[in-house]
Amino acid sequence: MERSASRQSRKKVVAVVGGGLVGALNACFFAKRGFDVELFESREDIRRAKIVKGRSINLALSHRGRQALKHVGLEEKIVAQGIPMHARMIHSLDGKQSPIPYGRKGQYILSVDRANLNKELLTAAETYPNTKMNFDHKLQDWNAETGLMTFVRLDGSKEQVKADLIVGCDGAFSAVRKQFLRRSRFDYSQTYIPHGYMELTMPPINGEFAMKPNYLHIWPRNTFMMIALPNLDKTFTCTLFMPFEDFEKITTGDEVIEFFQKYFPDTIPLIGADTLQRDYFRLPAQAMVSVKCNPYHIGDTCVLMGDAAHAVVPFYGQGMNAGFEDCIVFDEIMDQFNEDFRAVLPEYTRVRVPDDHAIADLAMYNYIEMRAHVNSKWFIFRKYVDNILHFFMPKTIIPLYTMVTFTRTRYHEAVKRWHWQNKVINRGLLLSAVGAVLGGSYLLIKNPPDINKLIVSAEKMWDRLVALRTL
Numbered sequence: 427m428e429r430s431a432s433r434q435s436r437k438k439v440v441a442v443v444g445g446g447l448v449g450a451l452n453a454c455f456f457a458k459r460g461f462d463v464e465l466f467e468s469r470e471d472i473r474r475a476k477i478v479k480g481r482s483i484n485l486a487l488s489h490r491g492r493q494a495l496k497h498v499g500l501e502e503k504i505v506a507q508g509i510p511m512h513a514r515m516i517h518s519l520d521g522k523q524s525p526i527p528y529g530r531k532g533q534y535i536l537s538v539d540r541a542n543l544n545k546e547l548l549t550a551a552e553t554y555p556n557t558k559m560n561f562d563h564k565l566q567d568w569n570a571e572t573g574l575m576t577f578v579r580l581d582g583s584k585e586q587v588k589a590d591l592i593v594g595c596d597g598a599f600s601a602v603r604k605q606f607l608r609r610s611r612f613d614y615s616q617t618y619i620p621h622g623y624m625e626l627t628m629p630p631i632n633g634e635f636a637m638k639p640n641y642l643h644i645w646p647r648n649t650f651m652m653i654a655l656p657n658l659d660k661t662f663t664c665t666l667f668m669p670f671e672d673f674e675k676i677t678t679g680d681e682v683i684e685f686f687q688k689y690f691p692d693t694i695p696l697i698g699a700d701t702l703q704r705d706y707f708r709l710p711a712q713a714m715v716s717v718k719c720n721p722y723h724i725g726d727t728c729v730l731m732g733d734a735a736h737a738v739v740p741f742y743g744q745g746m747n748a749g750f751e752d753c754i755v756f757d758e759i760m761d762q763f764n765e766d767f768r769a770v771l772p773e774y775t776r777v778r779v780p781d782d783h784a785i786a787d788l789a790m791y792n793y794i795e796m797r798a799h800v801n802s803k804w805f806i807f808r809k810y811v812d813n814i815l816h817f818f819m820p821k822t823i824i825p826l827y828t829m830v831t832f833t834r835t836r837y838h839e840a841v842k843r844w845h846w847q848n849k850v851i852n853r854g855l856l857l858s859a860v861g862a863v864l865g866g867s868y869l870l871i872k873n874p875p876d877i878n879k880l881i882v883s884a885e886k887m888w889d890r891l892v893a894l895r896t897l
C-alpha cells in the first residue's frame with residue numbers, strides 16, 4: 427500500500443532514513459525548520475528495547491559534534507552526561523604511564539555513552555509536533571525519480587511512502603546509497619583495514635574507577651593497540667585493535683592470558699583474568715571500513731549524510747563528529763539558498779565532499795600515529811614543540827589535533843595548514859641544529875681547549891673503560 431507522508435502542510439516532506447546518531451539529530455534540524463519530518467529506522471525503538479545491538483559502547487565527542495548539539499539545544503545536557511578526557515595516557519610495557527595533553531589547559535574531549543546519546547536525540551526529535559517516528563521500517567528500495575520508498579517490516583509486510591526529500595543517514599552500508607551506485611558518474615570506494623576491534627570491560631574497583639578517569643588510556647604496541655574510555659558507571663570500555671590474523675591466533679583462555687601478560691600486563695589485575703578469558707571469546711572481532719563517495723546528492727530529491735556518505739575508521743574520534751557537522755553545514759547552506767533544494771543539494775556536495783574525504787584520510791593516518799608514532803621520542807618532542815609554538819603564536823601555529831578537535835576549521839584546510847606548518851617547523855629545527863653546530867665549532871676554534879688536558883682525560887677515560895671490562 428502506498429501512502430504519501432505529506433500532512434497537508436505548506437512545508438515539504440523530508441524522510442530521514444536511519445534513526446542512528448546522525449539521522450536522529452538531522453530529524454531535529456529539519457523539524458526545527460518546520461518541515462514535515464518522517465524518520466524511518468530498521469530497528470525497534472532502542473528506548474524500549476531490552477538489548478541494544480550496535481557498535482562501540484562509548485564515543486569521544488568533541489567541538490564539531492557539540493556545536494551541532496547546541497543548534498538543537500542539547501549540548502549542555504549531553505555534556506553533563508559525559509566524562510571529560512584532558513589527555514591521552516600512554517601505558518608503556520613496563521607499566522609506566524605518561525600523559526600527553528590533547529590541547530591547552532581546559533581543552534578536553536568527552537567520553538559519551540552511544541546508546542544514551544541516541545536515545546536523547548530520538549526523544550528530542552519526537553518533541554517536535556511535525557515529526558513522526560517509524561521504527562521497524564527497513565528501507566528496501568527507492569526510486570530516485572519519484573521519491574517512492576519501499577520499507578519492509580519485521581512481520582514481512584511492506585509499506586510504500588513518498589517524500590519530497592530523502593535524507594540517507596542509514597550508516598556505512600546504506601540502502602539509500604545503493605541507488606547512487608546504479609547511476610553514472612558516481613565515484614565510490616570502500617576499504618576494509620586489516621585490523622578488527624574487540625571491546626572488553628574493565629570493572630570498578632571498590633566502587634571507584636580502576637584507572638584515572640579523565641584520560642583516554644592508550645597501550646600502543648606498534649602493530650596493534652588497546653585504548654580505554656571511561657563510562658559513567660565507573661567502568662572503562664577497553665577496545666583492542668589488532669590485525670584479524672592475530673585475533674585468530676588466540677584460540678584458548680590460556681593463550682589470552684599469555685598474550686595480555688606479554689603486551690598489556692598492567693590490565694590483567696584490572697580487568698580480571700577470568701573475565702578476560704571469558705569476554706575475549708564472547709563476540710568475534712568486528713571489521714572497520716572506510717567509505718568515500720561523490721556526489722552526496724541526486725538532483726533535488728536525495729542527499730547522504732553521516733556514515734552513509736563517509737564511513738571513516740575510528741582513530742581520530744571524528745566519525746560521529748563529522749556526521750553531526752554535516753547537519754550544521756547543510757543547515758547553513760539551507761539559510762544561504764532559502765531552502766531551495768535544487769541549489770542546496772549540489773552546494774552541499776561541493777562544500778562537504780573535500781572535507782569528509784580529508785577526515786577519512788586523517789583517520790587512516792592516525793591509525794598509525796596512535797599505535798606506533800606515540801612510542802617515538804621524536805613524535806613526543808614534536809608534539810611539545812608544536813604546543814610551545816602554539817602557546818607563543820596561537821594564531822600562526824595551531825597543532826593539527828587542535829584544529830580537528832577543538833575548532834570548526836574545515837578539515838581539508840586543517841590538512842593544508844598542517845603540511846605548511848610542518849614544513850616551517852622542520853626547517854626551523856634544522857636551521858637551529860645547523861646554527862648550534864656552527865656556533866659551537868666557532869667557539870671551539872676561537873677558544874681552543876688545552877690539548878694536554880684533553881689527552882689526560884682521554885687517558886683517564888681509557889683506564890676507566892679497561893676497569894669496566896675487567897669487572
Ligand SMILES: Cc1cc2nc3c(=O)[nH]c(=O)nc-3n(C[C@H](O)[C@H](O)[C@H](O)COP(=O)(O)OP(=O)(O)OC[C@H]3O[C@@H](n4cnc5c(N)ncnc54)[C@H](O)[C@@H]3O)c2cc1C
Pocket residue numbers: 443444445446447448449466467468469481482484485486487563564565566595596597598599600601623665731732733734738740742743744745746747748749
Ligand atoms: C569502534 C568505533 C569507535 C568509534 N568511536 C568514535 C568516536 O570516538 N567519535 C566519533 O565521533 N565517532 C566514532 N565512531 C564513528 C561513529 O560510530 C559513526 O560515525 C556514527 O555512528 C555514524 O552515525 P550514523 O547515524 O551516520 O550511522 P549509524 O550510527 O550506523 O546509524 C545508522 C542507522 O541507520 C539504521 N539503518 C541501517 N540500514 C537501514 C535501512 N535499510 N532502513 C532503515 N534504517 C536503517 C541503523 O539501524 C542505524 O540506526 C566510532 C566507530 C567505531 C566502529
